[in-house]
Structures are given as structure tokens and as C-alpha cells.
Amino acid sequence: TGFQQQYAAARALHPATAYDPVQTIPVDNDINNTTVFIGDLDPNVTEEELRQIFLQFGEIIYAKIPATRGCGFVQFGTRTSAEEAIQRMHGMVIGQQVVHLSWGRSPTAKQDLPGIWGQQAD
Incomplete structure (x- = not known):
């Protein structure tokens, strides 16, 4: 296809440039991540x-509910604590709502966006 030809031409002209898709480590595989995202959080919590x-x-380390509410973040001191929290609290009721837990991004993972921390992992 035309795209493949352009891609090959770009690789030939600029072999040191990273044209390959970036391989990122999923946040849940980051053994240093201890941040848990709590979705569907009761706004009264x-x-x-x-x-x-x-x-x-x-x-x-911290528990934070952004001003927009509806979600929260808890950063644990250890990865094991975060893993156990996700396994045991996912699907449980907090306040008046069933919550959904997943890995969040640690504050250091988002240094490129000042003021944005603890986002939900993709």
C-alpha cells in the first residue's frame, strides 16, 4: 500500500528515527506502580x-478524590498492598455504589502533564 511504501521510504531516509510503534509497558505490569484507580465512586465518599x-x-501514601468526583485514587506503600486492594475491592460497594478498581498511573508517570496525576490506566 501507499502507506507501507511511505513508511519504508521514511525508514530508509531516517533509519535512526523511531518510526516503529512505541512499545509501552502497561501500567499493571509496572512493578513500581502502587496507585489504584477507583471508578464509579459515590460522590458523597x-x-x-x-x-x-x-x-x-x-x-x-495518599487517598485523593479529584474535584470532579465520581472516582478516586489510592497510592499504597507497596505493590502487594495495591494488588490485594484491587483483587478484593473490585465490584464491592463503597458508599452507595459498586466501584470498579484498576491500576492508576503513578504521579511520576505523568510528569509531562503538570497538575495531572493518578490517571486511570488505559
């Missing part, structure tokens, strides 16, 4: 309540 609920899984 406070950061302190979130901290108390997740404290059973281990040391918490």
Missing part, C-alpha cells in the same frame, strides 16, 4: 473515608 476503607490493605 470523602478522602478520609476512602483512606479508612483501604487502610486494611497496607500503608497508604
